[in-house]
Amino acid sequence: MDELPDHLVLDILGKLEKTNDRNSVSLSCRRLYSLDNEQRYSLRIGCGLVPATDALLSLCRRFQNLWKVEIVYSGWMSKLGKQLDDQGLVVLSTSCTSLADLTLSYCTFITDVGIRHLSSCSELSSLELNFAPRITGCGVLSLAVGCRKLRRLHLIRCLNVASVEWLEYFGKLEILEELCIKNCRAIGEGDLTKLGNSWRKLRILEFEVDASYRYNNKVNDQLAVEHHMVPCDSLVELSLGNCIIAPGRGLACVLNKCKNLEKLHLDMCVGVSDSDIITLVQKAKHLRSISLRVPSDFTLPLLNSITPRLTDESLIAIAQHCSKLESFKVSFSDGEFPSLSSFTLQGIIALIQKCPIRELSLDHVCSFSDMGMEALCSAQNLEILELVQCQEVSDEGLILASQFPCLAVLKLSKCLGVTDDGLRPLVGSQKLDLLVVEDCPQVSRRGVHGAATSVSFRQDLSWMY
Known part of the structure; x- marks a missing residue:
């Protein structure tokens, strides 16, 4: 082993996918320890990090080329030691100069103060915050101002991110390419229009409303969204969950402006109609994947003026226009009233016969x-x-x-x-x-x-x- 050149040893280390294997190998001799330190680009830490700040500082000093860090406290209890707090993010921002991809999951002690320190990470291009209850819109805004290379942002169950100034700021920068907002109760569907010209750059959008808050006033703001929206020419993946699709407004306008869309996922979205699907597939000629999970609760007072039924007209339009469709998945939620909305066998067969389907998933489709x-x-x-x-x-x-x-x-x-x-x-x-x-x-x-x-x-x- 001592006679092997460094590039061959690095190649061998690179083939070890499991962290435990790399740790064991690096402890076998000084040379492997040193080379592993140079080649370790990613790190995943969590409950075993005690004391958290000191341990993180030690790891950052050892692995100086880190560009991806995941800090996950899923399953954390107080007896496992104190979580990483704002001071830990100070260490991360000052000691990990190459940081480009950061995930903070269940980090309940981190506040806007800590997030503000990340704005000095000039190389940060991807950030995921999963259940960060102490972070507000002010913290996210500081990231938008400081991290000019941020292209990918995921906010999942960030319950106190209320203000949307950060969305407006990203809209002016036109740098976001991937945005995921899931179960952030204070962010409504209408707030997405604050992105402005960023819609031109956005390639992936995932937006999911907390099902328990679907019909509150904040969510219903989307009904007042202006009809005019910036074209979404770069959007290739669109995933919407528990949203209200109102004719000619809000997210319904997004559906008819995605001419380069390749992947569509609509999960329990109320109000999706044949006209929405037909308009979409007539423009999106590159669709490769469609996934529909249709709710059965159609009799909603809020949506009396909406016809939310999907019929074979949607399937026939898909068959006619989506010559590249490879994956089709459809589910009728609980199947309690499948006859109200399910596609007929003839519609499904038409789709199968005309599209090059590689993957077909049917859930509660009583007609099949x-x-x-x-x-x-x-x-x-x-x-x-x-x-x-x-x-x-x-x-x-x-x-x-x-x-x-x-x-x-x-x-x-x-x-x-x-x-x-x-x-x-x-x-x-x-x-x-x-x-x-x-x-x-x-x-x-x-x-x-x-x-x-x-x-x-x-x-x-x-x-x-």
């Missing part, structure tokens, strides 16, 4: 039956199929899975109509790489044995009672 499985026999690109509570699929349809040209992964969950007999043609066929069967009462562990290279089986029938 054995006839649908028969249609999948002609799906030349289908590699992954997931069926959840599709109770109209029986053994007669499941048997056909062995005839799907390219199927490699099959997932079945809570399907009452399938038994061991339906899986029998797959046993020993070596067709599937992975078979996952969960909570299907008529399928046994013996029935899945040998049906795929890798098999996962779970039986918990509590969902039936």
Whole structure:
């Protein structure tokens, strides 16, 4: 080992993915210890950091080329020692000069004062704050002012980030490329318009409203948003959760301005209609992935003027315009009233026949039956199929899975109509790489044995009672 040149030793160390392995190797001799210190670019720390500030200072001095740091206090209790506080961020900002990517998760002792110190990190380009209850909009604003290279910002459950001056400031800078805001109760859908011209640069947007606060006044501000919005020409990924889509306003305007969108995820968004989907797919010719989780609570006083039903018109439009669509997932939340909004079998078949679908996931889609499985026999690109509570699929349809040209992964969950007999043609066929069967009462562990290279089986029938 002593005769190997440094670049070969560094190459060997680079192939060790587990932190414990790298730690063990670095302790075997002085040379490996020194070289590992030079090559260690990322660090993940948390509850075991005691005393927190001193230990972090020691690590920063040892690993001087760190550019990615994750500080995670998930599961923390007071008996585990004091958390890292504002003074720890002083150490990080002064000792870790190459810091570009920082994650603070469940850091409940960090305040705006500590966040303000991060504004001196001139190389910081990515920041994720996950459950930081003491941080407010003032702290985020200080980051916007100081960190001129910040391109990626995630705010998750930051309950006290209320003011939106930071959004306006980012809007003027036009530097944000990825923005994620999830369950920040004081940030409403209408606040997103404060981004202004930054919409031109934004590539990824994830916005999720806390479901318990969906109908409060702050969220409903989006209904008063002006119709005019800056085009979202750079947006390639859009994910909205628990949002209200009002015709011609707010986030509905975003949907019809994303001509380069590739990935769309709408999770329990109330008010999404055929017109929204049709307008979107007519402009977004590059869509590769669509995921829809549709709520069943349509009778809402707030939305009396909105027609929130999705029908086959949406599926037909997708089939006609999305020639690159590879992944399609649809779920009808609890399935309590599926007939109010579910797509028909004909609409699903039209989509399958015209789009090069590689991954298909159907959850609570009551219209999908054995006839649908028969249609999948002609799906030349289908590699992954997931069926959840599709109770109209029986053994007669499941048997056909062995005839799907390219199927490699099959997932079945809570399907009452399938038994061991339906899986029998797959046993020993070596067709599937992975078979996952969960909570299907008529399928046994013996029935899945040998049906795929890798098999996962779970039986918990509590969902039936």
